[in-house]
Amino acid sequence: xxxxxxxxxxxxxxxxxxxxxxxxxxxxxxxxxxxxxxxxxxxxxxxxxxxxxxxxxxxxxxxxxxxxxxxxxxxxxxxxxxxxxxxxxxxxxxxxxxxxxxxxxxxxxxxxxxxxxxxxxxxxxxxxxxxxxxxxxxxxxxxxxxxxxxxxxxxxxxxxxxxxxxxxxxxxxxxxxxxxxxxxxxxxxxxxxxxxxxxxxxxxxxxxxxxxxxxxxxxxxxxxxxxxxxxxxxxxxxxxxxxxxxxxxxxxxxxxxxxxxxxxxxxxxxxxxxxxxxxxxxxxxxxxxxxxxxxxxxxx
Amino acid sequence: xxxxxxxxxxxxxxxxxxxxxxxxxxxxxxxxxxxxxxxxxxxxxxxxxxxxxxxxxxxxxxxxxxxxxxxxxxxxxxxxxxxxxxxxxxxxxxxxxxxxxxxxxxxxxxxxxxxxxxxxxxxxxxxxxxxxxxxxxxxxxxxxxxxxxxxxxxxxxxxxxxxxxxxxxxxxxxxxxxxxxxxxxxxxxxxxxxxxxxxxxxxxxxxxxxxxxxxxxxxxxxxxxxxxxxxxxxxxxxxxxxxxxxxxxxxxxxxxxxxxxxxxxxxxxxxxxxxxxxxxxxxxxxxxxxxxxxxxxxxx
Numbered sequence: 001x002x003x004x005x006x007x008x009x010x011x012x013x014x015x016x017x018x019x020x021x022x023x024x025x026x027x028x029x030x031x032x033x034x035x036x037x038x039x040x041x042x043x044x045x046x047x048x049x050x051x052x053x054x055x056x057x058x059x060x061x062x063x064x065x066x067x068x069x070x071x072x073x074x075x076x077x078x079x080x081x082x083x084x085x086x087x088x089x090x091x092x093x094x095x096x097x098x099x100x101x102x103x104x105x106x107x108x109x110x111x112x113x114x115x116x117x118x119x120x121x122x123x124x125x126x127x128x129x130x131x132x133x134x135x136x137x138x139x140x141x142x143x144x145x146x147x148x149x150x151x152x153x154x155x156x157x158x159x160x161x162x163x164x165x166x167x168x169x170x171x172x173x174x175x176x177x178x179x180x181x182x183x184x185x186x187x188x189x190x191x192x193x194x195x196x197x198x199x200x201x202x203x204x205x206x207x208x209x210x211x212x213x214x215x216x217x218x219x220x221x222x223x224x225x226x227x228x229x230x231x232x233x234x235x236x237x238x239x240x241x242x243x244x245x246x247x248x249x250x251x252x253x254x255x256x257x258x259x260x261x262x263x264x265x266x267x268x269x270x271x272x273x274x275x276x277x278x279x280x281x282x283x284x285x286x287x288x289x290x291x292x293x294x295x296x297x298x299x300x
Numbered sequence: 301x302x303x304x305x306x307x308x309x310x311x312x313x314x315x316x317x318x319x320x321x322x323x324x325x326x327x328x329x330x331x332x333x334x335x336x337x338x339x340x341x342x343x344x345x346x347x348x349x350x351x352x353x354x355x356x357x358x359x360x361x362x363x364x365x366x367x368x369x370x371x372x373x374x375x376x377x378x379x380x381x382x383x384x385x386x387x388x389x390x391x392x393x394x395x396x397x398x399x400x401x402x403x404x405x406x407x408x409x410x411x412x413x414x415x416x417x418x419x420x421x422x423x424x425x426x427x428x429x430x431x432x433x434x435x436x437x438x439x440x441x442x443x444x445x446x447x448x449x450x451x452x453x454x455x456x457x458x459x460x461x462x463x464x465x466x467x468x469x470x471x472x473x474x475x476x477x478x479x480x481x482x483x484x485x486x487x488x489x490x491x492x493x494x495x496x497x498x499x500x501x502x503x504x505x506x507x508x509x510x511x512x513x514x515x516x517x518x519x520x521x522x523x524x525x526x527x528x529x530x531x532x533x534x535x536x537x538x539x540x541x542x543x544x545x546x547x548x549x550x551x552x553x554x555x556x557x558x559x560x561x562x563x564x565x566x567x568x569x570x571x572x573x574x575x576x577x578x579x580x581x582x583x584x585x586x587x588x589x590x591x592x593x594x595x596x597x598x599x600x
């Protein structure tokens with residue numbers, strides 16, 4: 001993602017350094033070189049100076065370095081951030097329409113499902129799902145996410161215990177005795193069976209900051225937005241794999257679960273997804289989605 | 301999404317009402333009825349009391365209503381939120397692995413591209429992309445998003461003007477005269493050509509609150525997380541359609557752009573995506589993504 005303003009605030013020295021370097025490169029007279037993409041297709045030409053010059057002409061230096069992973073000044077030497085050709089095959093318009101329509105249909109079948117079967121799901125599928133989450137864009141290419149996947153039953157039980165204890169307190173405090181008694185026939189409503197029944201729990205942590213090489217904190221701008229966008233990719237991947245989940249936000253339990261899982265203090269629990277196949281006969285509430293004209297406004 | 305705590309705080313009356321209704325239903329003795337999914341497959345049986353009873357047994361009432369669209373008490377009568385069978389075909393394990401692998405490969409080809417061609421893109425593709433964004437889960441099923449799509453050149457020019465003016469101020473204030481002069485050969489670095497060259501701009505607004513029927517504000521919990529997750533689905537859809545974009549966060553320009561587009565005050569600009577085909581020969585920085593072992597931790 002591009003961070004229009006905060007990036008400049010904190011990175012002005014780096015921006016300056018890179019800017020001067022680029023300006024020097026441009027001054028070498030590479031400005032008018034052109035480049036034929038076809039000749040270099042499927043070739044990763046890191047050292048092609050004509051591409052670099054073109055890149056400099058077309059893009060601003062600020063945009064260009066907005067995806068640098070590390071704002072250490074040293075990182076410029078160590079990291080290979082030269083421009084490369086974007087690998088791409090342009091589809092026909094008919095293909096674009098068909099593919100976008102098919103993807104919409106597949107995603108539109110997704111529902112939040114709480115009745116998750118304990119049938120096993122292969123680790124390979126979970127790994128593909130996490131890898132897909134990791135393809136998301138992020139502010140300044142910080143990739144500020146940690147996906148903790150839990151298949152260990154004892155660990156799942158401890159997570160369930162933490163969440164249900166919190167839920168029970170809230171439930172009893174907020175609802176009052178009358179409601180609690182009335183609900184006795186229904187069962188304990190703070191029970192979250194899916195937390196132990198689902199073969200996998202995916203706990204999504206946002207890294208609120210990283211670390212520079214000198215040990216100082218490195219701020220991760222927009223880390224919550226970045227990790228939430230990555231969760232969108234991850235949920236799409238769960239749907240593509242034919243699995244189900246329910247997106248939950250156990251925020252008050254975050255610190256306890258973080259300690260339980262041994263995650264560092266710069267990581268905060270954002271979302272928890274129980275993942276598996278649905279139980280046979282699973283039901284969902286009969287909610288409708290807003291129609292297109294309620295969510296889209298077109299200035300034509 | 302499930303909102304474990306805040307939901308209860310604000311919805312206790314609704315929760316109570318529904319809880320009592322459900323408890324009454326359970327008391328009618330439907331608890332032990334069972335239901336064969338196969339018999340009812342592909343049938344939307346809203347009035348099947350056995351499904352309702354099963355739903356009550358398996359799920360907590362609180363979870364069940366966490367996706368209700370409107371927290372008006374009246375909404376219970378007007379809205380059809382009875383449980384229905386989840387429509388689902390279980391894939392083989394081999395299919396799950398193959399599909400998750402293929403989706404990962406397609407998403408892993410996505411890159412943020414700033415060199416966007418002015419070639420037209422069919423409205424139908426954009427509509428499918430927006431519809432896909434609208435399939436995302438959201439806190440209490442509030443669907444707190446508005447996608448403004450702009451193809452009008454004059455409007456794109458005005459948006460570009462607002463963003464570039466802000467960028468120029470930041471640029472000149474932060475960088476100092478030396479850097480600005482050094483960058484003259486490169487061109488004005490606050491220029492965002494893609495804002496007018498791309499055939500479409502998608503401006504993603506979060507609705508920070510909605511309105512109840514009596515005109516009072518209805519808080520949208522987790523609206524930023526919900527809209528960011530929806531953006532993940534939307535970016536995946538852009539990739540599936542064979543289009544490109546760059547995810548930008550023009551936060552300081554939000555109020556001006558909101559007024560320009562005539563959006564109400566409860567909507568805040570979260571992200572702006574220029575969408576189109578890449579220019580021929582477009583380049584991207586040679587960044588790598590973190591490997592799986594850096595983003596995933598497995599408790600087995």
